[in-house]
Amino acid sequence: MERWQVVTVVVAGYLLLTLLIGLFAGRRVSASVAGYVAADRQFGLLAQYFVTGAMIFSAFAFLGGPGWAYAQGAAVFYILSYGVLGIAPWYVLGPKAGRLGRRLGFVTQAQLVAGRFPSRSLSLLLALLSVAAFVPYIMLQMSGAGIVFRAVTDGHVPFWLGAAVSYLVVLVYVLFGGVAAVGWTNVFQGIIMMSVAWGLGLYIPIHLYGGVGAMFERIADARPELLTLPGLNAGGEPWSWGAYSSAILASALGFTLWPHLFMKSYTSRDDDTLRRTVILFPTFQLFLIPIFLVGFAGVLYPSPPEAPDFIMPHMILQTGLPALVVGLFCAGALSASMSTGDALMHAAASIAVEDGVRPYVRLTDAQQRLLMRALVVVVGAVAYYFAIVQKQTLVFLLLTAYGLVDQLAPPVYAALFWKRATTPGVLAGLAAGIGADLFFFWQRDLRPFDLHEGILGALANTLVLVVVSLFTAPQPEAHATVYVEPEEEAAGATVEAVA
Amino acid sequence: MRARTARRLAIAFFALYALVLTYPGVLPFNRIRPLVFGLPFIMFWVALWVALAGVTLWLTHLAARRERRGR
CATH class of the missing domain: 1.20.1730.10 (Sodium/glucose cotransporter)
Structure with missing residues (x-):
């Protein structure tokens, strides 16, 4: 053979x-x-x-x-x-x-x-x-x-x-x-x-x-x-x-x-x-x-x-x-x-x-x-x-996909760690992040310091998320707490049940 | 060590990690010789920090687990 x-x-x-x-x-x-x-x-x-x-x-x-x-x-x-x-x-x-x-x-x-x-x-x-x-x-x-x-x-x-x-x-x-x-x-x-x-x-x-x-x-x-x-x-x-x-x-x-x-x-x-x-x-x-x-x-x-x-x-x-x-x-x-x-x-x-x-x-x-x-x-x-x-090449394909995935970071971190974040803030941030990522992907020569487009997108994304959230009505405290402090919220519930 | 202190140290470690493996913090270590375990120095340097990261995570985990058990 x-x-x-x-x-x-x-x-x-x-x-x-x-x-x-x-x-x-x-x-x-x-x-x-x-x-x-x-x-x-x-x-x-x-x-x-x-x-x-x-x-x-x-x-x-x-x-x-x-x-x-x-x-x-x-x-x-x-x-x-x-x-x-x-x-x-x-x-x-x-x-x-x-x-x-x-x-x-x-x-x-x-x-x-x-x-x-x-x-x-x-x-x-x-x-x-x-x-x-x-x-x-x-x-x-x-x-x-x-x-x-x-x-x-x-x-x-x-x-x-x-x-x-x-x-x-x-x-x-x-x-x-x-x-x-x-x-x-x-x-x-x-x-x-x-x-x-x-x-x-x-x-x-x-x-x-x-x-x-x-x-x-x-x-x-x-x-x-x-x-x-x-x-x-x-x-x-x-x-x-x-x-x-x-x-x-x-x-x-x-x-x-x-x-x-x-x-x-x-x-x-x-x-x-x-x-x-x-x-x-x-x-x-x-x-x-x-x-x-x-x-x-x-x-x-x-x-x-x-x-x-x-x-x-x-x-x-x-x-x-x-x-x-x-x-x-x-x-x-x-x-x-x-x-x-x-x-x-x-x-x-x-x-x-x-x-x-x-x-x-x-x-x-x-x-x-x-x-x-x-x-x-x-x-x-x-x-x-x-x-x-x-x-x-294989590595180029992956680096491109990473730019889009980076835009998920601000919404996920905001959902789990920032009570003041709001729905309009997250939506606007995502739109800005995806927009910036795609813009710098196509216009590679305009990227400051040759930085990766995913990082540039994530910066725009975070900035817009924070600003728009602060200008819109906060979420009800109880709702945000479930996500940001699940341990405390669960502990609180137990205490109430015992009392 | 208390779990909170361990967690803070771990965060500090990863900040340092990012610093010494990207520009400009990596510059002093960006050299070929001496070869270590046959690897160019810079390759060894990166691998060393990966291994250290594993140890740091493990120690943080131990501290957190001991505190949970203690309660």
Whole structure:
């Protein structure tokens, strides 16, 4: 058997196993909206850790990360920097949102925000914003799957087919298993991707250069500009400090506000599970180091890949590893892509129904689940179409989506921490934030200090939110307290009951 | 340590984290040599802060849990 055939067999085995895990997990939760979207709020530490970690580490980290290290050098350290900074607020935010969800029955982020700021247009606006940010992110995952298949089978499985096959598997288990399938497949996928990353990341530099230190010594002599910040931009010119620093801040700000991650506060069994997930998260983050090493190993390698995003499979094929290992790498990369893609497709459909449709149309529980499943297919198809025609690098796609997600920060923080915020303030702030984000996205030359458009949008968003809130009538004290001080309010209720 | 103090220290830590990993606070550490564990110094520097962040979060959690148990 030729190598690409062995690889294909290994990958087929992996896909089959993933499918079975997903289908089996899905059978164990109740047939209800809370079951489909929040797994009956029953995830323990193991599931929650991998749901969070594997969902965040996507094809973006697995292929885009090495691609940036290879072509843009130290610029890639922004990815290593922002993760823990981004997740730290989740230690407070996650349990608070989870508690409110359990008490008031929320399963999405927009329900929380629109619960505090009652407005159907706000709910619809948040749903549209979330889905708009998801599409480039799902495209990125599908491209990742297509890239891997094409590279390791020497083109025998073309880009469109590789992306289609892996996402059909995702589609099936998300349709039938909901978030429980997403969770338990992520445990499996997370373990595979971490083992593959550490194994290959250390093996390749040792195999090619005799060690990690020896590799960097040689890069330092030949291409020192790649090893100091802020690295290079996509055009090979030095990147700007403003862009590097604000890429970290924009990504950290939006990190926990990704609606699909935020929703996972509702899947967790209790507060402590969420907190421990945050504490363990840096262990997941450090797995970027071996991933970057593979990209750096390509810098002085004589034959270049066809595009920077192909560097990871390129290096693996060039070092003459056995077909079985190549197949496992392929499974790892697909895991990275699929474990994020599944959560995104599931969340996009859940959000569209819960926040976009349900405030306007009365639906039974069964109708809602049917509509969610239909929308999983629609979102998948749309993203697949764009993934086939787009030409941007993976990291660029994600940075663009982050600009939109950053605009969720002011409404969510206001809902949970600022009693004086009002509905008109939040609506006006969102409009200003989205407007500024899109304006600076299209007019890149007008951005002050080359700052990321998401940060500029979030500044406008916050400013307008505060000013308009202060000029409009405050909310009733009791209503705001439920959201801002859930502990005190609950404690007060107990005291009254006792008295 | 009381949970409130621990939380404040954690917030201060993350402010420092943002400061020493972005412009201009990162400038003094933006160098290739000495290599540490084979990594360029700046890469080690970023990884070090990620690891420290994990320790900080863990200590904060311990303090909060002890206080909850104590009550």
